[in-house]
Amino acid sequence: xxxxxxxxxxxxxxxxxxxxxxxxxxxxxxxxxxxxxxxxxxxxxxxxxxxxxxxxxxxxxxxxxxxxxxxxxxxxxxxxxxxxxxxxxxxxxxxxxxxxxxxxxxxxxxxxxxxxxxxxxxxxxxxxxxxxxxxxxxxxxxxxxxxxxxxxxxxxxxxxxxxxxxxxxxxxxxxxxxxxxxxxxxxxxxxxxxx
Numbered sequence: 001x002x003x004x005x006x007x008x009x010x011x012x013x014x015x016x017x018x019x020x021x022x023x024x025x026x027x028x029x030x031x032x033x034x035x036x037x038x039x040x041x042x043x044x045x046x047x048x049x050x051x052x053x054x055x056x057x058x059x060x061x062x063x064x065x066x067x068x069x070x071x072x073x074x075x076x077x078x079x080x081x082x083x084x085x086x087x088x089x090x091x092x093x094x095x096x097x098x099x100x101x102x103x104x105x106x107x108x109x110x111x112x113x114x115x116x117x118x119x120x121x122x123x124x125x126x127x128x129x130x131x132x133x134x135x136x137x138x139x140x141x142x143x144x145x146x147x148x149x150x151x152x153x154x155x156x157x158x159x160x161x162x163x164x165x166x167x168x169x170x171x172x173x174x175x176x177x178x179x180x181x182x183x184x185x186x187x188x189x190x191x192x193x194x195x
Contacts, residue, residue: 005033005092006185007114008099010178011107012122013152015134017168021122022101024175029182033091035100038064041079054084071113072106083110097182104155111161118185120178121162125169127153 012018026032038054040061049055056064061080065073073082083100091098100110110117124130130152134145159165164181168174 003095005094005096005098007088007092007117008097008120009107009110009117010099010101010120010122011104013124013130013155014148015130016122016124017171017174018101018122020171021168021174021178022099025178028179031097032182033096033098035083035088035098037081038084039079039081072102072109074103074106104158108158119162120164120166120181121159122166122168123156123159125167
């Protein structure tokens with residue numbers, strides 16, 4: 001007796017701690033599978049096809065766009081990035097939960113295409129704290145930080161379209177919140193698969 005897996009979309013502005021929260025939860029929850037994105041960029045040293053990304057040529061990526069094979073996709077700095085629907089569905093049918101850590105724009109594409117997706121938004125405690133975190137990284141120029149802050153303000157306007165909002169003002173609490181969401185969604189009443 002196995003339930004079909006849950007599809008989770010996990011997003012929020014840059015600097016909210018999405019990756020840190022998700023990394024901790026993936027280490028604790030062996031029933032959660034992180035979706036592997038497809039890209040047209042060149043593999044970096046040590047990256048393996050199907051593990052880190054599905055590496056596609058631009059022509060192959062565009063063929064798959066035309067065939068409707070993506071849950072979401074976008075172009076960024078001259079390369080395509082996207083989530084192939086086939087591998088996600090395979091995991092879900094096998095009873096595994098799948099989480100997509102993607103940008104807000106892609107999350108909204110999935111929201112339209114897959115109403116079954118559980119939408120989770122990670123928010124900062126305040127915009128001032130978000131700016132402090134971005135500056136604290138010490139990896140970006142003032143112009144880039146300003147651009148990220150402008151983007152974050154736009155992304156925050158989408159928060160009310162999500163099923164859950166996790167405010168990351170305390171990392172341990174944010175991790176607990178995500179674990180609680182996963183537990184609650186696994187108990188939600190839905191058809192069982194007797195295989």
